[in-house]
Amino acid sequence: MKAMESAPDFVVDTAKGVYVFDEHGRRYLDAHAGLWLVNAGYGRKEIVQAMAEQAERLAWFPSFGGMANRPSLDLAERLVEILQPEGMASVFFSNDGSEAVETALKLSRLYWKSKGQPRKTKLIGRHHAYHGVTYGALSVAGITANRTLFEPFVGDVYHAPAPYVSHCAFHGPTTGCTYACVAELERMIQFQDPDTVAAFIAEPVQAAGGVIIPPPDYLARVRDLCARYHVLFIADEVVTAFGRLGTWTGSRYYGIQPDMMTFAKGLTSGYMPLGATAVSGDVFDTITSQAADGPEFRHGNTYSGHPVACAAAIANLEIIENEDLAANAQHVGEWMGQELKVLSEAYPDAAQYPGCIGLLGRIEIVPGKADKPGQRALRVAQKMKERGVIVRTAQDILTLSPPLIMTKEQGQDIIDALRQALVEEMAQL
Ligand code: PMP
Numbered sequence: 001m002k003a004m005e006s007a008p009d010f011v012v013d014t015a016k017g018v019y020v021f022d023e024h025g026r027r028y029l030d031a032h033a034g035l036w037l038v039n040a041g042y043g044r045k046e047i048v049q050a051m052a053e054q055a056e057r058l059a060w061f062p063s064f065g066g067m068a069n070r071p072s073l074d075l076a077e078r079l080v081e082i083l084q085p086e087g088m089a090s091v092f093f094s095n096d097g098s099e100a101v102e103t104a105l106k107l108s109r110l111y112w113k114s115k116g117q118p119r120k121t122k123l124i125g126r127h128h129a130y131h132g133v134t135y136g137a138l139s140v141a142g143i144t145a146n147r148t149l150f151e152p153f154v155g156d157v158y159h160a161p162a163p164y165v166s167h168c169a170f171h172g173p174t175t176g177c178t179y180a181c182v183a184e185l186e187r188m189i190q191f192q193d194p195d196t197v198a199a200f201i202a203e204p205v206q207a208a209g210g211v212i213i214p215p216p217d218y219l220a221r222v223r224d225l226c227a228r229y230h231v232l233f234i235a236d237e238v239v240t241a242f243g244r245l246g247t248w249t250g251s252r253y254y255g256i257q258p259d260m261m262t263f264a265k266g267l268t269s270g271y272m273p274l275g276a277t278a279v280s281g282d283v284f285d286t287i288t289s290q291a292a293d294g295p296e297f298r299h300g301n302t303y304s305g306h307p308v309a310c311a312a313a314i315a316n317l318e319i320i321e322n323e324d325l326a327a328n329a330q331h332v333g334e335w336m337g338q339e340l341k342v343l344s345e346a347y348p349d350a351a352q353y354p355g356c357i358g359l360l361g362r363i364e365i366v367p368g369k370a371d372k373p374g375q376r377a378l379r380v381a382q383k384m385k386e387r388g389v390i391v392r393t394a395q396d397i398l399t400l401s402p403p404l405i406m407t408k409e410q411g412q413d414i415i416d417a418l419r420q421a422l423v424e425e426m427a428q429l
Pocket of ligand 1 (some may be wrong): 097100124131132203207236237238
């Protein structure tokens with residue numbers, strides 16, 4: 001907090017495509033799409049126009065308690081259509097990712113109460129997970145630094161190990177993956193007693209934790225495990241959906257069907273705040289086909305299904321589909337992953353464990369002897385910024401998540417800036 005007082009503000013004034021411009025007119029390639037979300041790129045007139053037209057027609061009207069507005073109904077329909085392969089049947093809107101997660105957690109407890117199993121209330125998250133800032137979302141999250149000051153958490157929440165192959169909690173970085181974290185999750189469920197566990201929540205790729213890409217079979221295995229023990233599987237797709245991994249969703253990338261999915265960020269590419277929680281037909285039917293005196297889902301935000309946000313989302317999804325941004329993410333991401341690998345091989349004392357899936361990438365910056373954890377990564381990020389490229393760090397990891405419209409030619413600036421920063425770091429040692 002002290003450092004924030006003296007740090008100069010980086011005030012962005014305008015933006016176009018993959019670039020943002022500060023108040024002095026200096027151009028930066030935003031290799032993080034803001035906070036992992038400007039998937040369609042900046043300055044998209046189609047989205048702005050859809051928002052303006054909707055605001056003029058109907059700026060706001062509730063979408064619950066028997067009331068509705070057309071854009072929220074249209075968007076729900078469109079999402080269910082897009083999410084057919086994932087088996088989603090219905091959507092609940094909120095304002096952001098935290099609320100989308102909060103909704104899913106509450107729904108999971110309601111689901112089991114509706115089924116006559118009120119003891120199934122426990123929630124399982126994972127180490128290194130990010131799910132938001134509200135108490136439920138933070139309770140299932142697993143980044144210690146974000147948590148410690150805010151205890152105590154929501155009760156009956158447990159954490160399984162992350163599928164972090166290069167930093168495996170069981171085998172260390174070098175031995176092959178044996179899916180020991182999946183076995184541990186199974187032991188946890190058995191120990192807790194499956195009749196008391198409501199849901200397991202997982203990001204298909206853990207983003208804020210450091211772009212932790214799971215081994216290929218991990219998601220399918222934990223999904224099967226959850227089905228076997230009657231534990232609802234919530235896929236937190238706030239970062240991984242809408243083309244980021246080269247597919248519509250991370251669940252599709254890994255070939256699984258969750259019970260619930262959470263969305264925000266790329267849903268509108270950030271043009272308006274909007275969160276969504278999608279549920280399977282089974283979840284929807286269970287919570288709706290109740291006796292008149294059965295449990296009711298008493299939950300909703302004032303701005304749930306905000307018409308202007310929904311209009312922005314509809315226009316944004318149209319762009320993602322028409323321009324096949326998922327295919328571009330896959331194509332450019334393959335190249336980016338290769339380039340990161342080349343850099344880590346060229347400078348192993350400064351950068352290791354490169355990874356990229358679609359346009360979600362990472363490279364780990366090895367701290368120098370005198371560095372505190374994360375310090376060298378911050379220095380590298382700063383050096384890249386001086387060269388006009390914005391990235392983020394998660395402790396020692398440099399994370400990349402550019403707009404999905406990025407071309408290889410534009411992406412070359414990211415690689416060049418990273419290479420120069422690494423060369424400088426090596427020279428300073
Ligand atoms: N889930 C995941 C996977 C996220 O990455 C984030 C935000 N980074 C959230 C939930 C919370 O979203 P929001 O910040 O919109 O509340």
